[in-house]
Amino acid sequence: MRVRRLHLTDFRSWREVQLEAHSGANLLLGPNGSGKSNLLEALHVCALGFSPRSRSERDLVRWGADRFVTRLQASRGETPLELAASCDLAGRKETRVDGTPGRLFSRLVGHLSVVGLYPEDLQYVRGGPELRRSYLDALSCQLDPNLVEPLREYARVVKQRNACLKEGDQRDGQMLEVLDQQMIEKAIPLLEARMDLVERLVEPVARLHGSLSGETESVDLFYRGSYGSEDLPRRGQALRDRLEARGRALRNAESSAQSTLFGPHRDELTILLAGRPARETASQGQTRTLAIALRLASAELLALHPERPPVLLLDDVFAELDGPRRERLAKLLPRGGQSFLCSPHRADLPFEVDRTFLLEAGAIRETR
Amino acid sequence: MDWSPRVEALVRELSRLPGVGRRSAQRLAHHLLRCPEDQARLLAKVIEEARDRIRPCARCGNYAEEELCPLCVDPRRDHGILLVVEKPSDIAAFETTGKYRGVYHVLGGLLSPLDGVGPDRLNIATLRERLAPGTIREIVLATPASTEGDSTAMYLQRMVPADTRVTRLARGLPAGGELEYSDSLTVLQAFEGRIPA
Numbered sequence: 001m002r003v004r005r006l007h008l009t010d011f012r013s014w015r016e017v018q019l020e021a022h023s024g025a026n027l028l029l030g031p032n033g034s035g036k037s038n039l040l041e042a043l044h045v046c047a048l049g050f051s052p053r054s055r056s057e058r059d060l061v062r063w064g065a066d067r068f069v070t071r072l073q074a075s076r077g078e079t080p081l082e083l084a085a086s087c088d089l090a091g092r093k094e095t096r097v098d099g100t101p102g103r104l105f106s107r108l109v110g111h112l113s114v115v116g117l118y119p120e121d122l123q124y125v126r127g128g129p130e131l132r133r134s135y136l137d138a139l140s141c142q143l144d145p146n147l148v149e150p151l152r153e154y155a156r157v158v159k160q161r162n163a164c165l166k167e168g169d170q171r172d173g174q175m176l177e178v179l180d181q182q183m184i185e186k187a188i189p190l191l192e193a194r195m196d197l198v199e200r201l202v203e204p205v206a207r208l209h210g211s212l213s214g215e216t217e218s219v220d221l222f223y224r225g226s227y228g229s230e231d232l233p234r235r236g237q238a239l240r241d242r243l244e245a246r247g248r249a250l251r252n253a254e255s256s257a258q259s260t261l262f263g264p265h266r267d268e269l270t271i272l273l274a275g276r277p278a279r280e281t282a283s284q285g286q287t288r289t290l291a292i293a294l295r296l297a298s299a300e301l302l303a304l305h306p307e308r309p310p311v312l313l314l315d316d317v318f319a320e321l322d323g324p325r326r327e328r329l330a331k332l333l334p335r336g337g338q339s340f341l342c343s344p345h346r347a348d349l350p351f352e353v354d355r356t357f358l359l360e361a362g363a364i365r366e367t368r
Numbered sequence: 369m370d371w372s373p374r375v376e377a378l379v380r381e382l383s384r385l386p387g388v389g390r391r392s393a394q395r396l397a398h399h400l401l402r403c404p405e406d407q408a409r410l411l412a413k414v415i416e417e418a419r420d421r422i423r424p425c426a427r428c429g430n431y432a433e434e435e436l437c438p439l440c441v442d443p444r445r446d447h448g449i450l451l452v453v454e455k456p457s458d459i460a461a462f463e464t465t466g467k468y469r470g471v472y473h474v475l476g477g478l479l480s481p482l483d484g485v486g487p488d489r490l491n492i493a494t495l496r497e498r499l500a501p502g503t504i505r506e507i508v509l510a511t512p513a514s515t516e517g518d519s520t521a522m523y524l525q526r527m528v529p530a531d532t533r534v535t536r537l538a539r540g541l542p543a544g545g546e547l548e549y550s551d552s553l554t555v556l557q558a559f560e561g562r563i564p565a
Contacts, residue, residue: 100549107551149553156515163481175479175486178522182515 001112001308002338003043005073010065012038017364021338022355028342030359036342040116040313043340046072046083047114047311048138049095049105057087057105067092074112083108106152110145113310115299117317121291125271125278132269139298140193143305147193154186158260166258183263184243188236190264191225195234197301198223198269204297205271205290212296212328213289217274226266288320292329299334312339318348326350375401427498429474429491431456439471446470448505450498452524454478454512462510470508473498478516479523487523496527506533513539 006019013035019026028036037053041060044052051060061068067088074081084096085105095102097111124135141148161179198221206219225232227246233239246262254261271278271290278290302310312333318326318341330350333339343349346356358365371379375397383393400408424430425437432438439445439459449470453459454477462468475490498504507528511517521536528534540558541550550558 146552146556153515157519160481160515160519167481167484167486174523174526175481175519178479178519178526179481182519182522 001074001076001311003072003074003112003311003340006039006043006046007069007071007073008039008042009069010062011042011060011068011070012062013362014038014042015062015065015362017362019357019364020366021340023338024354025351026338026340027346027349027353027356028340028359029344029346029356030342031344034359035362036359037118037315040118040315040340040342042070043072043311043313044114044116045085045105046070046108047112048142049085049108050138052116052118053120056091057085057093058089058091060087061089072112081111083111106141106148109141109148113142113302113305113308114313115295115302115310116313116315117292117295118313118315119317119320121295122287124294125282125287125290129268132271133265133267135294136194136197136269137190139301140197142298142302143197144193147190150186150189154183154190154264157183157186158263158265161260162258165254165260168255168258180244180247183260184240184247187243187263188239191232191239191267192235194264194267194269195223195232200301201294201297204300205293208296208300208332209289209293211332212292212325213286214324214328215286218272219278219290219293220272220275222270222272224268224270226262226268285322285325289325292317296332303334303337309334309337312337314339314341316343316348318350319343319345424474424476424491427494428472429456429476429494430459430472444469448503449508450504450506451508451510452495453510454517454520458510470506475511475520478511478514479520480516490520492524495524499528499532501529501531504532506535509534509536513537 002023003021005021008014008017010016013033017035017039019039028039030036041051041053044050045057045060051057054060067086069084069086071084072082074083080098082096082098085093085108086095087093087105093103093105095105095108097107123131137147137151141151157179161176161183164176164179202221205221209219210216223232227242228249233242243262250261260266273282273286273290278286282290299310299312302308314333318329321329326348327350341349341353356367358367378397378400379390379393382388382396383390385393388396400411421433422431423433425432425440426435427440428437430437430439432440434441446469450473451462451468451470452473452475453462454475456474459472459474462472473491473495475492475495477485477490479485479487479490499507507524509521509524511520525534538561539554540561541547541554545554547555
């Protein structure tokens with residue numbers, strides 16, 4: 001799987017630009033503000049259907065323009081693949097997957113595996129639980145696109161349930177009971193997927209963090225549910241019973257909070273470093289190496305799929321690391337796949353690249 | 369462009385119709401002003417008459433000119449089987465099949481607390497009356513395959529008497545649907561809902 005060509009119109013800082021990619025390492029070289037990260041972001045949007053930096057697709061429209069279009073041509077072996085996304089200032093969206101039109105950006109996921117390492121990833125370790133949930137869900141959806149729709153539906157049911165709790169009347173409580181049942185039904189496959197994923201991530205995250213940091217503290221991941229006691233049943237009926245019991249126990253609290261207080265949208269992925277929550281205790285350097293380990297572990301899981309070694313997007317990650325860690329990261333990066341790196345200086349890179357693009361004055365120039 | 373205020377008013381009102389944008393509204397307005405006068409007057413007249421005369425059927429909520437709609441008074445229909453739909457236009461979808469011979473119940477919407485639509489905003493009280501034990505053999509919950517369609521069906525299911533069979537529409541592949549071009553959720557639902565060969 002490789003990206004052949006990326007074409008942007010009115011995306012972030014770019015008016016119109018096209019990039020012809022090499023199947024190996026592509027370096028985007030340019031000063032701050034030259035639009036390097038925006039190119040990676042456009043790739044990310046095409047492959048995964050969301051921006052790593054922005055919650056609203058409208059923000060991606062170039063200042064002064066009224067809609068952006070980003071189009072990506074790739075190939076899976078001999079088969080061509082084309083993914084395109086656009087959104088206007090009114091929020092009207094269009095997508096194309098191999099020419100088939102649609103609206104939802106979420107339908108883009110599952111065709112081209114992509115893993116990005118961004119400076120903002122520190123937040124996955126340090127920020128609120130919602131970020132770690134979205135890390136898990138985005139990776140789950142890449143591994144199994146059948147989860148995209150259930151995730152959307154679950155979010156919708158929670159919104160309905162919150163509205164029902166706010167209304168407060170519930171003459172006979174029937175509506176709330178229906179929404180309880182519906183929410184639990186939608187929650188179970190999501191919880192199963194998240195717990196399976198966490199189990200698969202524990203070993204690679206710990207190993208990669210060790211290799212990268214050169215430190216020996218233990219790293220562990222722990223899925224902490226919002227369902228009372230800690231040991232969450234892994235599957236089916238036992239899990240359903242636990243959720244139903246939690247719903248009954250929280251009935252009064254939810255009525256006064258007017259909001260849904262349990263479910264996948266309230267769970268937490270706890271990252272433990274030497275047995276203590278990394279969110280509270282990790283140093284700046286440890287936070288950075290943990291964040292990179294989470295991303296590299298994603299790449300490892302995605303690479304298990306034979307047709308889908310992921311395309312790597314490395315947004316200026318080397319600059320933030322000291323010399324030894326930079327060397328170790330270069331060794332840990334998966335070999336043989338395609339990557340896009342951006343950096344203000346060539347000197348930051350601990351390895352050779354196959355093609356270099358110079359970004360200046362709103363244009364891209366290919367150099368050798 | 370500045371039209372006369374009456375033309376503008378016509379365009380504005382037409383553009384409020386579903387699926388009609390400003391452009392199509394202009395085309396329709398020009399047509400109405402240039403076509404034979406009888407034709408435009410006839411349209412105005414049938415709209416007015418329809419609005420005057422058509423009201424919800426007292427039993428099922430379908431369009432009716434009398435107290436009951438033609439389907440509810442038809443003795444050839446099977447009144448022991450009841451198909452519940454969101455809106456009157458859904459009835460047309462089943463009627464064109466020519467295969468369904470039961471009667472209908474129109475909810476007039478779907479339960480959605482987010483939009484402030486609770487059970488009392490829908491045509492549910494009359495449905496409860498119709499479901500008095502021993503009257504209906506089967507109720508088909510034909511609400512759409514959306515989260516609101518599901519919650520509405522689940523809500524209704526709770527008020528069906530024990531001796532009444534409750535069914536929902538199957539989900540899966542459209543007729544003539546190519547497997548390889550179907551999204552995976554649809555294929556999955558079709559597989560999970562597979563039937564004995």
